[in-house]
Amino acid sequence: MKILFASKNKHKLAEISHIFQLAGLNHIELDSVVHDDRITDIPEEFDTIEENAAAKAGYIYNITQDNVFADDTGLEIEALDGRPGAFAARYAGENCSFQDNVNKVLFELEGITNRKACFRTVICLIMNGEQHLFEGRVDGEITSGQSGGEGFGYDPVFKPVGSELTFAEMPADQKNQISHRALAMQKMIAFLKGR
16 A cells, blocks of 8 residues: 655654654555655645645645645644644744744743643545544643754754653654654554554
């Protein structure tokens, strides 16, 4: 069975490939749209991660007619009224870097003691034309500074509940068992194993 991953983000592809390997899904060929010239900008225009995941998967499915899944992730910070939310990847503006986004969050949280946050990932799988949604959530806090060189995005400033390490300080094996994306993937993988 072949499944496309609807993302051109090489960091996400590496992380998801690793999760597939850990799950032993050897009968599934995971491919991405990185080299498909028909696919340019994958839409990410909505206010919720559920809508963004569904839009991305639907866009790729309409072009390829292949089984496909897409994910969208939001970082919801309590003291910022849930921001950046679905706009996590472009919080500091269009074409911003991971570091720009992290800097903006740290700036906005300066002097604020409530650092509670959660990462949420929603995966939309379109298989044989049917849509299925899977969600993963990790609660934690935003640290006052950056630590670690692993991962990407907000990983250097997000410390999950019960951990002394940020996501960026964790080895991939550890993060890919407990992260929001991993939890959503585990739900999708359980679904795929039941097919």
